[in-house]
Amino acid sequence: MDALYLNQFLFLGAILFCIGVYGVLAKRNAVIVLMSVELILNAVNINFVAFGAFWSGQPGGSPISGTVFALFVIAVAAAEVGVGLAIVLLIHRNRKSVDLDDVDLMKG
Amino acid sequence: MTVLGAAVAQNIFFYVIAAIMVFAAFRVVTTKNVVHAAIFLVMVLAGVGAQFILLAAEFVAATQVLVYIGAVVVLILFGTMLTRAKIGRDVDLTNDYWFVGAVTSVMLFAVMGYSLWDAFESTPLPEDTRIGGVNNTAAVSDSIFGQYLVPFEVISVLLLSALIGAIVIARRD
Numbered sequence: 577m578d579a580l581y582l583n584q585f586l587f588l589g590a591i592l593f594c595i596g597v598y599g600v601l602a603k604r605n606a607v608i609v610l611m612s613v614e615l616i617l618n619a620v621n622i623n624f625v626a627f628g629a630f631w632s633g634q635p636g637g638s639p640i641s642g643t644v645f646a647l648f649v650i651a652v653a654a655a656e657v658g659v660g661l662a663i664v665l666l667i668h669r670n671r672k673s674v675d676l677d678d679v680d681l682m683k684g
Numbered sequence: 685m686t687v688l689g690a691a692v693a694q695n696i697f698f699y700v701i702a703a704i705m706v707f708a709a710f711r712v713v714t715t716k717n718v719v720h721a722a723i724f725l726v727m728v729l730a731g732v733g734a735q736f737i738l739l740a741a742e743f744v745a746a747t748q749v750l751v752y753i754g755a756v757v758v759l760i761l762f763g764t765m766l767t768r769a770k771i772g773r774d775v776d777l778t779n780d781y782w783f784v785g786a787v788t789s790v791m792l793f794a795v796m797g798y799s800l801w802d803a804f805e806s807t808p809l810p811e812d813t814r815i816g817g818v819n820n821t822a823a824v825s826d827s828i829f830g831q832y833l834v835p836f837e838v839i840s841v842l843l844l845s846a847l848i849g850a851i852v853i854a855r856r857d
Binding site: 577578579580581582583584585586587588590591592593594595596597598599600601602603604605606607608610611612614615618621622625626628629630632633634639640641643644646647648650651652653654655656657658659661662663664665666668674676677 | 689691692694695698702705706709710712713718721722725728729732735736738739740741743744747748751752755756759760762763764766767776777778779781782784785786788789790792793796797800801804805806807808809810811812813814815816820823824826827828831832835839842843846847849850851853854
């Protein structure tokens with residue numbers, strides 16, 4: 577209890593990542609799969625910023641890269657959720673359900 | 685009488701917020717109500733913002749709250765509203781092979797946890813985690829408009845193309 581440890585943040589990122597992986601693999605609703613992808617991206621962001629804080633005290637390495645990369649991940653995630661939800665809306669318009677188990681044929 | 689340092693308070697806040705985040709993330713993937721899942725996701729995203737502030741990255745924390753909670757979750761809730769089943773059909777949200785997903789997730793965590801413990805066992809973070817001694821906003825702005833200018837412009841074009849693409853995909857014609 578005398579300092580913050582790097583492993584605390586990395587383990588937190590790992591737990592969130594694994595919960596997100598379970599959500600992507602095991603859920604049927606397309607919107608919940610998108611939410612699980614957001615969980616994965618946030619876990620990765622925690623990793624980036626934790627390493628940015630770690631390298632701020634060490635010689636060598638570029639500590640600002642972690643924070644800047646986390647910002648780019650946030651921007652890309654926002655774009656991806658926008659396009660992903662547009663696709664989900666189109667699926668719902670054509671099939672009246674967003675159950676991913678029904679989307680199993682390539683032909684529309 | 686010993687004076688408790690700031691690290692004790694940081695650790696307490698870290699563990700409390702991390703426990704809330706893990707519980708909320710678990711509830712995102714196990715709840716039967718899609719709107720409840722969105723609200724638990726808000727808890728996770730707010731917790732991630734709090735962890736960023738613990739790591740002295742306040743610009744990323746503010747951006748996280750603005751972009752994720754303010755835009756992405758609202759977008760997800762709109763998507764939920766527009767894709768609800770018309771007749772109140774009771775749809776189970778978990779598919780038949782969820783057990784394979786659970787086993788995969790546990791094995792992935794075991795591998796990651798072992799490699800993290802092996803590599804970074806008890807490596808402390810420095811006392812002052814500000815980058816370059818300036819606050820996070822100054823360091824990020826120096827970097828985005830200096831070293832990382834080209835990726836910054838590319839991200840702008842990406843957001844524009846995503847906006848146009850989403851409109852083209854989802855319009856009625």
